[in-house]
Amino acid sequence: xxTIKVSKPINNKNKKNTVVKMPAKNKTSWDGYSxxxxxxxxxGLWLACPACQHMLxxxxxxxxxxxCPECDAHFRIDGPTRVxxxxxxxxxxxxxxxxxxxxxxxxxxxxxxxxxxxxxxxxAKGCEAMLTGKAFIRGRGVMLxxxxxxxxxxxxxxxxxxxxxxxxDQAIEESLPLIVVSCSGGARMHEGVVSLxxxxxxxxxxxxxxxxxxxxxxxxxxxxxxxxxxxxxxxGDIIIAEPNALIGFAGPRTIKQTIKIELPEGFQRAEFxxxxxxxxxxxxxxxxxxxxxxxxDYCGK
Amino acid sequence: xTNYNTTQYLPFExxxxxxxxxxxxxxxxxxxxxxxxxxxxxxxQAEQTALLQKTYSTLTPWQTVQVSRxxxxxxxxxxxxxMVKEPRQLHGDRCFGDDPAIxxxxxxxxxxxxxxxxxxxxxxxxxxxxxxxxxxxxxxxRKAMAKMKLAEKFGLPVVTFIDTPGAxxxxxxxxxxxxxxxxxxxxxxxxxxxxxxxxxxxxxGSGGALGIGVGDRLSMLEYAYYSVISPEGCAGILWHxxxxxxxxxKALRLTxxxxxSLGLIDTxxxxxxxxxxxSIHDTVYNVEQYIIRTLRELKRxxxxxxxxxxxxxxxxxxDSETMIRRLxxxxxxxxxxxxxxxxxxxxxxxxxxxxxxxxxxx
Ligand SMILES: [Zn+2]
Numbered sequence: 001x002x003t004i005k006v007s008k009p010i011n012n013k014n015k016k017n018t019v020v021k022m023p024a025k026n027k028t029s030w031d032g033y034s035x036x037x038x039x040x041x042x043x044g045l046w047l048a049c050p051a052c053q054h055m056l057x058x059x060x061x062x063x064x065x066x067x068c069p070e071c072d073a074h075f076r077i078d079g080p081t082r083v084x085x086x087x088x089x090x091x092x093x094x095x096x097x098x099x100x101x102x103x104x105x106x107x108x109x110x111x112x113x114x115x116x117x118x119x120x121x122x123x124a125k126g127c128e129a130m131l132t133g134k135a136f137i138r139g140r141g142v143m144l145x146x147x148x149x150x151x152x153x154x155x156x157x158x159x160x161x162x163x164x165x166x167x168x169d170q171a172i173e174e175s176l177p178l179i180v181v182s183c184s185g186g187a188r189m190h191e192g193v194v195s196l197x198x199x200x201x202x203x204x205x206x207x208x209x210x211x212x213x214x215x216x217x218x219x220x221x222x223x224x225x226x227x228x229x230x231x232x233x234x235x236g237d238i239i240i241a242e243p244n245a246l247i248g249f250a251g252p253r254t255i256k257q258t259i260k261i262e263l264p265e266g267f268q269r270a271e272f273x274x275x276x277x278x279x280x281x282x283x284x285x286x287x288x289x290x291x292x293x294x295x296x297d298y299c300g301k
Numbered sequence: 302x303t304n305y306n307t308t309q310y311l312p313f314e315x316x317x318x319x320x321x322x323x324x325x326x327x328x329x330x331x332x333x334x335x336x337x338x339x340x341x342x343x344x345x346q347a348e349q350t351a352l353l354q355k356t357y358s359t360l361t362p363w364q365t366v367q368v369s370r371x372x373x374x375x376x377x378x379x380x381x382x383x384m385v386k387e388p389r390q391l392h393g394d395r396c397f398g399d400d401p402a403i404x405x406x407x408x409x410x411x412x413x414x415x416x417x418x419x420x421x422x423x424x425x426x427x428x429x430x431x432x433x434x435x436x437x438x439x440x441x442x443r444k445a446m447a448k449m450k451l452a453e454k455f456g457l458p459v460v461t462f463i464d465t466p467g468a469x470x471x472x473x474x475x476x477x478x479x480x481x482x483x484x485x486x487x488x489x490x491x492x493x494x495x496x497x498x499x500x501x502x503x504x505x506g507s508g509g510a511l512g513i514g515v516g517d518r519l520s521m522l523e524y525a526y527y528s529v530i531s532p533e534g535c536a537g538i539l540w541h542x543x544x545x546x547x548x549x550x551k552a553l554r555l556t557x558x559x560x561x562s563l564g565l566i567d568t569x570x571x572x573x574x575x576x577x578x579x580s581i582h583d584t585v586y587n588v589e590q591y592i593i594r595t596l597r598e599l600k601r602x603x604x605x606x607x608x609x610x611x612x613x614x615x616x617x618x619x620d621s622e623t624m625i626r627r628l629x630x631x632x633x634x635x636x637x638x639x640x641x642x643x644x645x646x647x648x649x650x651x652x653x654x655x656x657x658x659x660x661x662x663x
């Protein structure tokens with residue numbers, strides 16, 4: 001980056017020219033467990049880290065795998081970015097990319113039709129709430145399923161269920177390890193009981209994979225809640241969580257409303273789950289590829 | 302005849318309530334005075350029956366939800382005491398504790414020995430608090446799984462009664478892995494080597510209901526509901542106002558009739574006139590007959606075939622042509638070009654064979 005000569009340095013604290021401290025009053029604006037895609041950053045050269053309020057240069061954040069270089073906060077990333085970060089360059093072969101829901105319920109809320117919503121999101125992101133395909137991670141062939149939070153909050157509807165099951169089938173058929181990255185608010189309520197059925201469907205598929213002796217590594221990123229955590233995400237042979245990811249059954253807001261007391265700090269975070277014995281390890285995003293490769297060597301066939 | 306004075310009326314039952322009151326007043330008069338009013342009472346009763354029929358045949362989804370939550374609606378414990386012979390309750394998940402919101406009972410329905418798993422809401426306030434208003438904790442789901450494994454070992458069919466607003470959202474529940482407990486149940490029930498029948502008798506609230514609701518048959522009482530999210534919760538998210546639950550209930554298609562027409566449940570069990578709470582015995586009888594019939598049917602099927610069928614049934618949800626579709630026309634394709642699906646060697650051989658056959662036919 002070009003440096004601008006200033007006759008008299010005003011602030012010596014910020015030596016890195018990419019970082020500018022934001023005023024502290026904004027710190028309270030992040031409640032720490034927002035499930036809304038508030039973390040999604042606006043297009044622009046600069047962005048503010050939602051956790052530490054530092055102003056960050058976008059290119060540096062991208063290079064750093066969308067992790068804040070200042071405080072190691074793992075930002076939420078969409079499916080295609082995740083795939084790009086995880087697999088060996090150019091090795092991802094997507095399957096069933098063109099599945100779409102036919103909206104059997106003809107769901108409509110406040111004049112907005114679900115059918116139109118999936119069209120809009122389809123155009124914007126070009127994929128459903130899950131991408132599945134065959135890929136290589138550090139030279140090891142895997143079946144990969146990655147959830148895409150950008151599409152209706154990564155919610156699990158029948159397209160997700162169907163893609164997931166086909167990925168499991170292929171993993172069994174070609175004896176590949178299955179790697180799933182979850183990032184979802186839960187079942188898609190626009191599809192009603194059909195989406196509830198996807199919980200059973202994906203879990204049953206994992207049961208089949210288990211019987212066939214396949215390896216399933218489940219990676220939980222922020223957030224993994226509701227119907228996704230209560231089905232395949234928690235059924236991994238090995239469960240890896242990203243640091244500080246929100247993982248749980250009920251959302252923190254629901255819990256707060258029900259029990260009407262303040263939730264303890266760090267509640268439902270990855271570290272909390274590790275402490276209570278529900279995840280195997282917490283892995284920094286930059287080590288994810290390495291860890292997966294190593295685990296496949298130990299457990300894969 | 303049931304004494305309607307003890308009935309609690311739902312908001313849409315005003316007309317029925319006033320009619321009932323009228324009838325009971327006439328009845329009292331009939332007893333105290335010398336005039337014979339029985340003819341008038343009979344006509345009023347006929348009128349009341351017609352009114353009940355009319356009201357209950359055209360219930361809106363939100364009204365159905367209200368009926369399913371009626372305070373006098375038969376609970377799991379009622380079915381237990383009226384239907385099950387020689388019940389032996391089993392407690393504890395052998396891990397953390399015993400959850401009264403899910404009961405596991407060895408018993409006999411008809412002539413069949415079964416394991417019964419049921420969600421209990423509790424009738425009076427004390428009982429309700431004890432069982433968390435029917436919201437199970439992880440230990441409940443783990444207990445259910447442990448006892449189902451027992452049933453599998455000794456070849457007992459499993460019958461589950463679903464009646465819950467949802468799994469409990471609490472700090473302890475999260476600490477003990479609510480999500481993991483439900484997930485394990487879903488996977489294990491999909492391959493449990495014994496027949497499983499699930500019946501939604503009241504509220505079928507999302508993952509909490511599904512946690513004991515995966516099996517060979519899923520049925521619902523006529524005025525029960527089964528949904529991915531409570532109507533209030535859905536309204537809170539999509540309408541930003543929990544009071545819009547009526548609209549949400551309609552959008553979610555959560556009644557037995559609609560779910561049956563979508564092919565998501567197997568059977569709708571009839572309720573007596575005016576809902577299950579107006580005649581508990583009739584309701585229990587209908588459910589009992591359904592269970593006996595279905596168990597007989599399922600026991601005839603070999604277990605391997607049953608499991609294969611169950612797996613296919615679970616996977617068929619959202620798989621039909623009416624629900625899901627591959628975008629075919631160029632216009633429909635998303636902006637990003639789709640990478641062609643890689644075929645396995647076997648599939649490639651089949652494909653070439655098909656093409657050859659086609660060419661030959663030409
Ligand atoms: Zn930061």
